[in-house]
Amino acid sequence: MFTITPAGTMNRLFVDGPDASDYPRINDYFNRAYQRDPENFSREFESLRREHEAFHSLQSIAGYCCAKPFGYAGDFRLIDRLYTHYIGSGVHIARWDAFAQAQPAAVAVRNRKTYFIDLMKANLPANVLNVASGPARDVLEFFGYCPDAAVVIDCLEYDAHAINYAGSLLKGNCRVRFTQQNILTWKAEGTYEMVWSSGLFDYFTDGVFVRVLRKLLGCVAPGGQLVIGNFSDENPNRAFMEVGMQWFLHHRSPEQLIDLAKQAGAEAWNPEVKSEPAGVNLFLHLTKPA
Template identity: 45%
Template sequence: MPPLAQQERTPVRKNDFAPLIECDAVLRDLIASGGPVPSDYAHVNRTLRHLGDAVRAKVIAREDVLAYAHDVTNRYLAGTMQARALGKKYGYSGDFEIIEAIYTLQTAQEPHLRRWDLYFHSQAAPNAVRNRKAYFHQLLHSHSAERTKAPLSVLNVASGPARDVREWVLDNPEREVFFDCVDAEIHAIERAKKLCEPFSKRVEFYHRNVLRFLPAKGYELVWSAGLFDYLTDRTFVFLLKALMAVTKRGGEVVVGNFSTYNPSRDYMELLGDWVLQHRTQDHLRDLALQAGALADSIEVNWEPEGVNLFLHIRR
């Protein structure tokens, strides 16, 4: 990369305000020095929070910030996790390839880009995504332990790369657990089938839009980790009703949703255009009630970061 003085600066219009100019200066200094190191992370996060505050206050238009993010990312950060999220290869930022990369801590080979990927993976949100895999595994342990004399049937909605399924089956070959995995993205299905090919007798895949199709059978556990925080409240309630309908009595529906406590939100939304429907515990309970769940059947938990909430409904 040429010296900073020789680089063409990403233009910041004269009528833009200080937070965007500040962000531009911070990012450029880091680009020139070969990318952020851990001692830089807090400063970058504060800078992005100031920028986010300006957008929320309508001092700066979000569209202008995104145009800037596309420009600086395309010029200097192509191939990073940030660029991949911003590029929306399959139409949205959190696609199955991004989730797979988060699970496996993928980084670019080039040292100056690798530093940006390490910064990406250090964020609370990617940590929460990795934590939800562990959360799913714990659910599988507890539910399968309760069914020592009968198989456990699991529906995995918006299953993505299904690495969580693969890892659990590898670690628990003696557990009689069977998975139906549904995803609307054919490339995700193809990737997941390859990952789970050794376990084809225990894992079935359906290339379907879950808003139009669910397998016509009952399940002891229904799980959806990363779909509901893309849905409006109305669609959330519609799909939750459908999932409850295919959950057997005594079974459980568990859906994940990012909470309003998300320290990574400004980084995700402003530099990655990764926008989710963040919800509170009370909001999730209210949506469950709208879907017909009984009040005493509802519980909301969270993973260690406190970023990803999990709505539990016992049937």
């Protein structure tokens, strides 16, 4: 067992599952062990993962993310589990899922859905490009708030399973159109008053980030805005995500996001970085000169 925390204490938590009062201790355990020796901690954790279903079962949040049933971490089903406060069955899984759902990173994912809806309600753009739209629950809930909104939302998504899932949620809403294509090879047709991408760019290296951002700049209509989400480099749950869930992202600071925007040629677009209330998900805002 790990030496950074008393073995008996952590054994109890992993066997029984944590209560809310245990959450600070668990986060401290992950953060200190990962900071001390990330490679060794990750390797040792694999034996613990095999012992406890909350870390290997598809019915749990951490286990599902680690298994990557669609080939990648953070897929549409995982994101929708976070959006909908999913809790798996069984006491052990339920306690660990409650822990995962209570963490700032999970709260931030839910907040970015609200962030999109608030942006849409404030601006009511005529057309929107939603890049890597995933489950599209943010789109669904926006139309729940604004059922008569005169807006067309084009959802660009690589995963056909995600498109099918989102389509089942939206039930044939004719104002939402799906395109299955890789953003790296996709070619834009026309421009949009708003381009939104909440959860794609933190999977990109800096070079790919700049390349895709440069492509999306050409999709924005004069006076329109481009908004890109990226996890902050101050994410307090990074250790749990990377060890417990095998979910790796390129975390960035506001300064890094602005620098990447400038590298892509958006210096005149008034680059600005905001965040959702948890401060974990950052949003790069770019406004095209009118």
